[in-house]
Amino acid sequence: MKAARFHGRGDIRVDEILEPVLRPGTVAVEVEWCGICGTDLHEYLEGPIFAPTPEAPHALTGESIPITLGHEFAGVVAEVGAGVDRLAVGDRVAVEPYIVCGRCDACSQGRYNVCASLGFVGLSGGGGGFSQFVVAEPRWIHPLGDLGTDVGALIEPLAVAYHAVRLSGARPEHSAVVFGAGPIGLVTTAALKAAGVGQVVVVEPAEARKGKAPVAGADIVLDPRETDVLGAVADLTNGRGADVTFECAGIDAVLETAIRATRAGGTCVNVAIWGHQARVTMNDLVFREVSLVGSLAYAHDHPATIEMVAGGLVDPFQFITGRIQLDDIVDKGFRELVDNKEENVKILVRP
Numbered sequence: 061m062k063a064a065r066f067h068g069r070g071d072i073r074v075d076e077i078l079e080p081v082l083r084p085g086t087v088a089v090e091v092e093w094c095g096i097c098g099t100d101l102h103e104y105l106e107g108p109i110f111a112p113t114p115e116a117p118h119a120l121t122g123e124s125i126p127i128t129l130g131h132e133f134a135g136v137v138a139e140v141g142a143g144v145d146r147l148a149v150g151d152r153v154a155v156e157p158y159i160v161c162g163r164c165d166a167c168s169q170g171r172y173n174v175c176a177s178l179g180f181v182g183l184s185g186g187g188g189g190f191s192q193f194v195v196a197e198p199r200w201i202h203p204l205g206d207l208g209t210d211v212g213a214l215i216e217p218l219a220v221a222y223h224a225v226r227l228s229g230a231r232p233e234h235s236a237v238v239f240g241a242g243p244i245g246l247v248t249t250a251a252l253k254a255a256g257v258g259q260v261v262v263v264e265p266a267e268a269r270k271g272k273a274p275v276a277g278a279d280i281v282l283d284p285r286e287t288d289v290l291g292a293v294a295d296l297t298n299g300r301g302a303d304v305t306f307e308c309a310g311i312d313a314v315l316e317t318a319i320r321a322t323r324a325g326g327t328c329v330n331v332a333i334w335g336h337q338a339r340v341t342m343n344d345l346v347f348r349e350v351s352l353v354g355s356l357a358y359a360h361d362h363p364a365t366i367e368m369v370a371g372g373l374v375d376p377f378q379f380i381t382g383r384i385q386l387d388d389i390v391d392k393g394f395r396e397l398v399d400n401k402e403e404n405v406k407i408l409v410r411p
Contacts, residue, residue, distance in 0.1 A: 062411070063191035064389045065126040069107050072129070072390055080187050080195040087147055087201055088139040089155060092209040093383075093408045094189030095132035095217065096393050098243060099333065103129070103183070104394050106335070110183045119177045120159050123185025130409070131157040131182030133189025134204065134212025144198050152204040154215040155196055156362050157181035157189070173223075173359040189213075190386060192411050202362045207370055210383075213408055214376045219358035219365040220244060221251035224331045227355050228304040232256035235297050238278070239318045240308035241269040243405050244331055246276040246379065248306050253277030254373035261296065263289055263317075268402040275378050284317075293321045301326060310334045316341060324348040331355050382407035 063077045082088045103111055111125050112118040134154040137147050147153070159179035160172045167175050182188035187195065204212045225248065230236055236257050238249050241264035252260045253276075262278040264270050265285050273281045282292055293302055301323035307315050310332035319340070322328045328350055345352055358365075369376055381404045384392045393407050 061192040062386055063128040063188065064130065064386060064409075066103055066107065066111055066129050067126040070104065072104055072394060073126075074387055074389065075126070077128070077191070079193050082139050082141050082195055084142040085144060085197065086141045086195050087137055087144055087198055089135045089153060089194050089196065089201065090138040091130075091133050091135040091189050091192060091194060091411045093134055093213040093410060094130040095213045095406045095408050096389075096397060097132050097217070099131075099183065100129050101394060101397055102335070105398065110180070112184060118159075118179050118184040120161060120179050121185030127183070127185055128188030128191050129182050130189030130191070131180050132213050132216040133157070133182075133194070134209040134215065135194075136209065137201075138193065146198055147201060147203070152207065152209055152212060153201045154204055154212040154362065154366065155181070155189075155194060156200040156202060156219075156358070157216065158200060159184055159186055171359055173357045190389065190409055190411055202366060204366060205370060207366065210380065210408060211369060211376045214379055214406065215362060215365050215369065217243060217247050217379075217406070218251065218369065218374065218376070219361045220331070221247040222365045222368065223358040223361045224248055224306060224329050224355040225251045225255055226361065227353050228306070228327050228329045230255055230257050230304045232258055234303035235259040235261070237261045237263060237293055237302040237305045237318070237321055238308060239263045239306060239314045240332070241266070241273045241276075241281075242308065242401075243379070245306070245308035246272055246405060248308060248331060249273060249276040249278050250374045251368075254368050259296065261293065261302070266402045272378075272405065289317055290320055297323065300324075303327070304329065306331055308332055312339045316344070319344045319350055319352065322348075322350045324350070327351045327353055329353045329355050379405045380408055381405050384409055386411045
């Protein structure tokens with residue numbers, strides 16, 4: 061079968077590889093759509109970052125580059141192994157792309173998303189969504205019901221947002237500010253509105269992304285180049301500051317503003333994956349007892365995310381800005397996202 065594999069920085073190739081082997085207690089999924097994630101893009105531009113190298117193969121998979129990319133994927137059950145009775149051939153499903161040890165303290169708490177040996181299908185080995193077939197354990201496979209597999213490919217990034225909003229404790233009476241209207245900022249905005257949060261403000265300087273924020277659910281969009289963000293948030297919240305804020309950019313100045321925009325006793329959730337060591341003015345947290353919470357991916361969030369989409373609380377199609385074939389993944393996928401990142405949210409690949 062064909063697969064898009066990461067060989068090194070700037071080097072993604074569509075290779076011919078063997079199909080994965082179905083084992084007892086596993087399920088083979090024929091992938092129909094897989095989204096290109098910002099993490100994939102970082103690997104392409106700057107990697108290997110999360111991708112294991114021959115000098116340091118992944119602790120659980122034992123694999124190293126070249127590896128098949130793609131962790132935002134959905135498809136149809138093609139075959140079920142012995143002992144699997146919850147799923148049937150033909151079921152439309154989304155795959156939660158984890159590789160975890162199941163033994164560490166985090167896993168024993170149910171926080172498998174921060175497993176001590178955490179890996180992701182599509183980044184750490186174990187196959188990937190930019191290929192025709194993926195084999196996974198049933199615990200990671202979530203039925204989509206009547207939802208299509210193109211929508212199913214968006215469940216993974218939407219689950220990231222659902223998890224972050226859940227950790228924030230956001231309630232309908234709260235005010236929220238999302239810093240950054242890239243793909244994660246937009247899905248976080250949508251998840252906040254789906255949770256019934258009454259006032260959602262998005263802070264974003266890029267024109268194209270500012271235009272997408274109201275579609276995702278932003279009530280107000282602030283351009284930090286033109287507006288005193290802290291002053292505007294204070295005005296909108298009667299001087300209190302926002303109940304919850306979300307840092308979705310991974311930029312020091314943005315994190316500082318997000319913390320300072322949070323009300324006394326409020327919560328700032330960091331959703332971004334940082335490419336450098338962040339600088340935090342701790343007194344901004346201490347003097348107002350602001351909680352700074354890290355949010356990584358998702359844990360136990362896929363079923364609720366699927367229900368959120370199936371219930372019409374989020375329009376997933378607004379995030380799909382391109383559909384391409386696997387052979388075009390570099391030129392029409394990765395290069396398109398690099399060269400026109402502000403115009404794109406999610407490009408889906410058909411393996």
